[in-house]
Amino acid sequence: MDQSKVSQYIRARKRDNPSCNYESVVKSRIQQNQQLLVSLGFNRPICDQLAQVHKRSHIRKHNSRREKTTKASIPIRKSKRLAGESPSEDVDVSILEEFKYEMECPQQTTSPHGPSTAKSYDPENIATPYTLKSIKTTVYHLGTHVGIEDPNAFDFLSHDSCKFKHPYPIGYRAVKREFGRIWLMGIERQDNAGPIFFIQPLEEHEEDELFQGNQIPMDGRAYTGYAPTWPWTQxxxxxxxxGRRISGPLYFGFSDPLNVCKVMSLEGGHEILSRYQERFSKDSCKRIQRIDSSSQNMEE
Known part of the structure; x- marks a missing residue:
């Protein structure tokens, strides 16, 4: 304890009680406390010892060597184009030969779904039901195309903004899991007119009926529209x-080339498309001739 503070304490106690000798009492108590600390092993004041301990714990060992971790330098590929060099025209022919051999003689590998060969991915060798890997849509029925002589045959063709130009088959059935449940997607024909697209919730027993080859009709739970996107928007x-929006052709499976090949392989698929292309080319030629004749009349 600081001596000045002890003196102040003694003077204050003397003013309060002049008859008592506080100075001797305080000094005796200080001596008793110091003897107690010495008996406990503290030869110096405890504050000094704590300061020494703190100082020893924070002393830096200058002789100790720090282990430096060095990262392995990865060689960086130098760009010939940025360096101004012309690309080499030498091509490794062995790589092309190996690729050609793999395409001509594919190796058969055993898998749970049978051998995986190039012929197994041929659309002619795939039968319904099948699942499209691109969108996880399972197609159960491909349906049938309308006749070529039908006056509304061109109404069944996909829109020009779609990925593929193809006719929509009547009786098409596919399923897709979305919003936590399974949906049945189908195409039907409205009263002697164009196609109508619908989606409706599918129960488990109805999916079993689809797998057995039965056709499930459209009911009152269905969302309908004149384009594949309309029912999905509803x-x-x-x-x-x-706020979410879904691409109807994508979910129906008409953005997958495999499914489009299967749809086009149905009877009348290529004929409808070729007839449409011929008519479109004739109409475009007539339109061009009409524009040329009108421009000539304007010049005259």
């Missing part, structure tokens, strides 16, 4: 995420 608006 389903999005009624769902928990009304």
């Amino acid at each position: 389903a999005c608006l009624k769902s928990k995420s009304p």
Whole structure:
């Protein structure tokens, strides 16, 4: 304890009680405390000892060597184009020969779904039901195309903004899991007119009927529209995420080249498309001739 503070304490106690000798009492108590500390092993004041301990714990060992971790330098590929060099025209022919051999003689590998060969991915060797890997849509029925002589045959063709130009088959059935449940997608024909697309919730027993080859008709739970996207838009608006939008041709499976090949392989598929292309080319030629004749009349 500081001596000045002890003196102040003694003077204050003397003013309060002049008859008592506080100076001797305080000094005796200080001596008793110091003897107690010495008996406990503290030869110096405890504050000094704590300061020494703190100082020893923070002394830096200058002689100790620090282990430096060096990262392995990865060689960087130098760009010939940035360096201004012309690309080499030498091509490793062995790589092309190996690729050609693999395409001509594919190796058969055993898998749970049978041997995986080039012929197994041929659309002619794939039968319904099959699942499209691109969108996880399972196609159960491909349906049938309308006749070529049908006056509304061109109404069944996909829109020009779609990825592929193809006719929509009547009786098409596919399933897709979305919004936590399974949906049945189908195409039907409205009263002697164009196609109508619908989606409706599918129960488990109905899916078993589809797998057995039975056709499930459209009922009152269905969302309908004149394009593949319309029913899916209605389903999005009624769902928990009304701001979401879904591509109808993608979910129906008409953006997958394998499924489009299967649809076109149906009877009358190529004929309808070729007839449409011929008519379109004739109409475009007539339009060009009409424009040329009108321009000549304007010049005269």
